[in-house]
Amino acid sequence: MQVTLENVTHTYQPGSPFQATAIQNVNLTIRDGDFLALIGHTGSGKSTLAQHINGLLKPTQGRVLLDGQDIHAKGYDKKEVRRKVGLVFQYPEHQLFEETVAKDVAFGPKNLGLSQMEIDERVKEALARVGLSELDAEEKSPFELSGGQMRRVAMAGVLAMRPQILVLDEPAAGLDPQSREDMLDMIASLHRQGSTIVMVSHAMDDVARYATRAVVMDKGAVAMEGAPEEIFRHGETLEKMGLDVPSVCKLGLQLKKMGLDGMENCFREEQAVSAILALWKGGKGHGAE
Amino acid sequence: MSEAIISVEHVSFAYEEEGREAVRDVTLSIPRGAFHAILGQNGSGKSTLAKLINGLYLPTQGTVTVCGLDTKDDQNTWEIRRRAGMVFQNPDNQLVATIVEEDVAFGLENIGVPTEEMPGRIEKALADVDMLPFAHRAPHTLSGGQKQRVAIAGVLAMRPEAIIFDESTAMLDPRGRKEVMAAVKKLNQEQGITVLWITHFMEEAVNCDRVHVMHDGQIALSGTPEEVFADPDKIRVYRLDAPPMARLAQQLRQAGMPLGQGILTVDEMAKEVCRLCK
Numbered sequence: 213m214q215v216t217l218e219n220v221t222h223t224y225q226p227g228s229p230f231q232a233t234a235i236q237n238v239n240l241t242i243r244d245g246d247f248l249a250l251i252g253h254t255g256s257g258k259s260t261l262a263q264h265i266n267g268l269l270k271p272t273q274g275r276v277l278l279d280g281q282d283i284h285a286k287g288y289d290k291k292e293v294r295r296k297v298g299l300v301f302q303y304p305e306h307q308l309f310e311e312t313v314a315k316d317v318a319f320g321p322k323n324l325g326l327s328q329m330e331i332d333e334r335v336k337e338a339l340a341r342v343g344l345s346e347l348d349a350e351e352k353s354p355f356e357l358s359g360g361q362m363r364r365v366a367m368a369g370v371l372a373m374r375p376q377i378l379v380l381d382e383p384a385a386g387l388d389p390q391s392r393e394d395m396l397d398m399i400a401s402l403h404r405q406g407s408t409i410v411m412v413s414h415a416m417d418d419v420a421r422y423a424t425r426a427v428v429m430d431k432g433a434v435a436m437e438g439a440p441e442e443i444f445r446h447g448e449t450l451e452k453m454g455l456d457v458p459s460v461c462k463l464g465l466q467l468k469k470m471g472l473d474g475m476e477n478c479f480r481e482e483q484a485v486s487a488i489l490a491l492w493k494g495g496k497g498h499g500a501e
Numbered sequence: 502m503s504e505a506i507i508s509v510e511h512v513s514f515a516y517e518e519e520g521r522e523a524v525r526d527v528t529l530s531i532p533r534g535a536f537h538a539i540l541g542q543n544g545s546g547k548s549t550l551a552k553l554i555n556g557l558y559l560p561t562q563g564t565v566t567v568c569g570l571d572t573k574d575d576q577n578t579w580e581i582r583r584r585a586g587m588v589f590q591n592p593d594n595q596l597v598a599t600i601v602e603e604d605v606a607f608g609l610e611n612i613g614v615p616t617e618e619m620p621g622r623i624e625k626a627l628a629d630v631d632m633l634p635f636a637h638r639a640p641h642t643l644s645g646g647q648k649q650r651v652a653i654a655g656v657l658a659m660r661p662e663a664i665i666f667d668e669s670t671a672m673l674d675p676r677g678r679k680e681v682m683a684a685v686k687k688l689n690q691e692q693g694i695t696v697l698w699i700t701h702f703m704e705e706a707v708n709c710d711r712v713h714v715m716h717d718g719q720i721a722l723s724g725t726p727e728e729v730f731a732d733p734d735k736i737r738v739y740r741l742d743a744p745p746m747a748r749l750a751q752q753l754r755q756a757g758m759p760l761g762q763g764i765l766t767v768d769e770m771a772k773e774v775c776r777l778c779k
Contacts, residue, residue: 254677414674462767488749
């Protein structure tokens with residue numbers, strides 16, 4: 213399955229004094245098996261872009277194609293898009309509302325008109341996929357859970373629709389370090405099990421570690437696209453856009469300024485370890501031994 | 502030793518009677534002019550502790566004094582909140598007025614500052630956080646970092662001696678976090694305002710004078726950032742992570758590279774690598 217954005221422009225409140233173009237002429241293809249990171253600072257248009265992928269927002273200009281079909285064309289079943297592309301908003305736990313975890317997760321499948329047996333099965337499966345099998349979902353209120361668990365329940369609600377593409381808008385925002393790592397590991401495992409992932413993120417260390425492809429948004433347009441290692445080679449450009457780079461890249465840039473080359477292609481911790489050890493063994497440190 | 506502006510002595514607190522204690526026997530002292538950080542995972546009790554210091558909660562056991570005033574005494578409440586202001590997590594929940602300068606004025610009206618004194622105080626407070634050019638803007642048109650700086654100005658206008666930041670950068674993007682952090686550091690260094698910085702971002706704690714790690718309602722570890730992050734494995738026990746450069750340093754040391762101790766920032770790491778490799 214493939215989603216293609218073709219020259220997509222989105223203007224909020226067109227014709228009003230508050231008219232604002234959030235994204236302009238964006239071309240992007242999301243392919244099966246991608247773990248695509250959408251990077252950009254606040255206001256760069258990445259959330260607007262994310263909401264086009266499942267048809268929640270309609271382009272002011274351009275087209276969004278699902279397997280070649282224009283999803284906004286007359287007669288196209290938009291429910292089909294929503295089923296195939298699951299969107300998890302920022303702070304999705306704010307949207308929990310049911311009395312029990314099970315009911316909350318069942319909300320979407322119920323609306324699909326599935327049988328109770330099928331609903332129960334999907335709820336169970338979705339909770340297992342977010343690592344909450346142990347929870348007494350029939351009894352527990354979502355509001356008795358920790359922040360990280362609440363977010364998982366909200367994600368399970370989306371997974372229960374069995375989407376093929378999962379769009380996540382800053383899934384780890386506001387979580388503490390351990391919950392953050394658990395959340396990202398869980399998303400990586402969904403990816404390994406075959407889901408296509410689109411993740412909006414500010415955290416470049418996470419992008420470096422998990423994404424297979426990255427798109428950098430700047431002022432509503434796609435500024436860069438490529439594998440994380442290609443993107444992070446342009447650390448200085450990213451910093452000019454007000455973006456962070458992985459801390460390892462920062463170190464590489466700093467060392468370069470100090471006249472020490474050799475870390476240009478490092479963006480993950482383990483790469484930095486090997487590169488620095490190579491520098492050390494090649495430098496005076498080793499010679500002195 | 503300098504005078505403690507915030508003093509927490511054997512404080513415990515439970516949300517309900519006979520319920521589990523969210524804060525257990527915590528003792529903490531913050532000297533005037535210091536910049537201390539409290540780190541802890543969600544649910545470790547760090548926000549509860551902040552609210553105990555501000556007098557929003559009263560200890561079930563022990564004593565909290567702020568500028569020598571006991572939080573348990575009702576008469577002190579307003580004076581404590583003026584002297585030790587608090588900035589919260591969500592930038593959208595703290596601004597109440599429709600124009601930035603009116604928002605800053607809000608607290609002043611509450612404490613009965615004479616009208617003629619207000620414009621000067623508001624102007625200075627906004628200038629201190631570089632938000633003066635935005636004085637006539639509507640808060641909803643600002644970025645998260647800008648909103649938080651307006652919230653800080655609102656506290657500053659009350660001329661506090663200390664400010665407690667309860668995860669004030671948790672909902673901001675990297676640029677917003679940097680803006681807020683820079684503004685707070687400046688207030689601490691130039692005006693001597695005591696800062697208690699509650700966070701779960703390790704990199705925000707590396708420049709503090711002292712770091713207190715909370716775990717399960719207690720202070721599990723206290724020391725300079727260098728001491729606290731010296732052993733990344735130790736900090737992981739509290740479900741926290743050492744700053745990236747401390748982790749990298751640990752791996753390089755394990756591989757035999759004789760790096761110096763106390764590396765927490767990119768600059769420190771770069772200097773050490775240059776020293777050993779160039």
